[in-house]
Amino acid sequence: xxxxxxxxxxxxxxxxxxxxxxxxxxxxxxxxxxxxxxxxxxxxxxxxxxxxxxxxxxxxxxxxxxxxxxxxxxxxxxxxxxxxxxxxxxxxxxxxxxxxxxxxxxxxxxxxxxxxxxxxxxxxxxxxxxxxxxxxxxxxxxxxxxxxxxxxxxxxxxxxxxxxxxxxxxxxxxxxxxxxxxxxxxxxxxxxxxxxxxxxxxxxxxxxxxxxxxxxxxxxxxxxxxxxxxxxxxxxxxxxxxxxxxxxxxxxxxxxxxxxxxxxxxxxxxxxxxxxxxxxxxxxxxxxxxxxxxxxxxxxxxxxxxxxxxxxxxxxxxxxxxxxxxxxxxxxxxxxxxxxxxxxxxxxxxxxxxxxxxxxxxxxxxxxxxxxxxxxxxxxxxxxxxxxxxxxxxxxxxxx
Numbered sequence: 001x002x003x004x005x006x007x008x009x010x011x012x013x014x015x016x017x018x019x020x021x022x023x024x025x026x027x028x029x030x031x032x033x034x035x036x037x038x039x040x041x042x043x044x045x046x047x048x049x050x051x052x053x054x055x056x057x058x059x060x061x062x063x064x065x066x067x068x069x070x071x072x073x074x075x076x077x078x079x080x081x082x083x084x085x086x087x088x089x090x091x092x093x094x095x096x097x098x099x100x101x102x103x104x105x106x107x108x109x110x111x112x113x114x115x116x117x118x119x120x121x122x123x124x125x126x127x128x129x130x131x132x133x134x135x136x137x138x139x140x141x142x143x144x145x146x147x148x149x150x151x152x153x154x155x156x157x158x159x160x161x162x163x164x165x166x167x168x169x170x171x172x173x174x175x176x177x178x179x180x181x182x183x184x185x186x187x188x189x190x191x192x193x194x195x196x197x198x199x200x201x202x203x204x205x206x207x208x209x210x211x212x213x214x215x216x217x218x219x220x221x222x223x224x225x226x227x228x229x230x231x232x233x234x235x236x237x238x239x240x241x242x243x244x245x246x247x248x249x250x251x252x253x254x255x256x257x258x259x260x261x262x263x264x265x266x267x268x269x270x271x272x273x274x275x276x277x278x279x280x281x282x283x284x285x286x287x288x289x290x291x292x293x294x295x296x297x298x299x300x301x302x303x304x305x306x307x308x309x310x311x312x313x314x315x316x317x318x319x320x321x322x323x324x325x326x327x328x329x330x331x332x333x334x335x336x337x338x339x340x341x342x343x344x345x346x347x348x349x350x351x352x353x354x355x356x357x358x359x360x361x362x363x364x365x366x367x368x369x370x371x372x373x374x375x376x377x378x379x380x381x382x383x384x385x386x387x388x389x390x391x392x393x394x395x396x397x398x399x400x
Contacts, residue, residue, distance in 0.1 A: 016333055016372075016378070017195075017333065020376075020377065023262040023266075026262045030255055033049070033255060039254050039255055040254070041254055042223070045230065048230070048254055049254040050251075050252050051230065053068055054066040054231075055232075056264050060267070061182060061207055062180060063183055063208065065209070065214035066205055067217050068203070068205055069203075069205070069206060069221055069252055070250045070251065070252060071193070071202050071203065072169045072191035073100040073103065073104055075190070075206040076104035076139065076167060077104045077108055077248070077250070078220055079187040079189055080104065080105065080165070081108055081217075081248075082208075083163050083213070085108070089137060090135050091105045091110045091111065091135070092115055092128065092131055092135045092139065093112050093141065094117050094123050095116055096141075096143050096365070101141055101167055102350055106353070113134075115127050116359055117362045119292075121369070122149065122294075124361060125149060125152055132160065137162060138163070138165070141167040142168055142170060143170060143345075145305075146302075147181060150176050150184050163185070163187075164185030165188075166182050166183075166184060166188045169196060172196065172198065172267065172303060173270070174300070175303075176301075183209075187213060188207045188208070189205070190207070191204055192205070197271070197376075199263070200256045203256045206221075211234055214237075215238050215241055219238065219242070219245050220248050221248065223238075271376075273376040273377070274303055274304045278304040278374060280380065280383045280384075281372075281374065281386060281387045284384070285390060288395075290311060290391075290398065291311070291394070292310045294308065294309075294310070305376055306371065308369060308371055309372075310365070311336070311370060314368065314397070317339060320339060320368060321339060324339070326396045330388075332372075332385075334370050334390065336367070336371070338366035338367035339367065347366075
């Protein structure tokens with residue numbers, strides 16, 4: 001007999017896919033901008049909302065330069081182009097990431113080289129070191145906020161003079177040995193898409209301490225003619241690159257900046273709330289043998305807004321899917337990366353790459369790795385509902 005869904009569903013099921021609300025200060029600034037019509041970042045001679053956001057974000061991270069763009073994907077693409085890599089350059093990326101990452105590599109006329117990712121949800125360092133010998137650049141995705149061993153990665157890349165780009169889309173606020181993720185490599189890239197720590201619908205940020213990389217990225221982002229004069233500093237570099245670089249027009253517009261700016265001061269509180277929520281659910285799951293939550297590395301202080309765990313004791317795909325169904329009946333929206341049809345985080349769905357490598361370690365992990373969104377706004381009662389639903393769903397399947 002099928003379970004009674006009325007008795008399985010929690011009294012209050014939180015909507016984990018609802019985005020963070022837009023602050024009142026942003027709404028007021030949007031009304032002001034709409035009244036003026038000054039939506040293009042370069043309309044004003046100085047002090048445009050996008051320029052203010054860049055200064056505030058750079059200050060928050062402790063970076064010298066920040067460039068606001070249309071998306072994190074745009075930032076990744078500009079990062080690769082700013083490095084002036086040759087056509088066909090080999091760029092190492094984790095095999096567990098979002099499809100936008102290999103896409104950015106392809107758009108930049110480079111070749112993605114996929115590195116195995118194990119059950120820790122971090123890159124396999126043995127595979128990384130083996131493939132680094134023929135690499136021209138490394139693009140590390142801190143996927144779902146899980147930080148790979150950046151000490152080992154940076155040491156190996158620095159020894160060979162290989163530049164590192166950090167895809168920190170899921171890691172705004174994460175610390176590594178006290179340093180903000182996104183500032184360890186040559187370039188860091190961030191996302192303001194709705195399901196990230198800061199919600200602007202879309203939007204991204206490129207950060208670096210290197211003036212030449214910053215200047216090249218600014219021009220290629222769409223600072224045509226002399227609009228680059230509205231970016232502080234770098235004037236000599238801008239003059240050098242004037243008319244020598246293609247324009248890709250990946251700019252952010254003022255409305256997006258208006259939405260983002262009031263949320264920057266809220267990041268520390270959101271990080272703390274995300275840590276509390278993640279750890280509360282993880283602690284509940286850890287009491288049962290069916291779940292394994294990958295622990296943080298000693299150097300890593302996460303800024304999570306989601307939870308990933310591996311199913312244990314679910315040997316068949318049928319049992320794993322039964323767990324998903326049982327959780328759904330209890331109102332818990334959880335997915336398994338490798339069992340979700342056409343999931344853009346499963347490397348075998350990146351058919352635009354052509355012949356895909358055999359990556360058995362990553363494939364096995366993705367077939368049992370669960371993904372659960374935990375927005376920072378959730379209450380303790382919401383979090384407990386979710387944990388109880390997962391535990392009950394696993395128990396139901398295991399009982400047979």
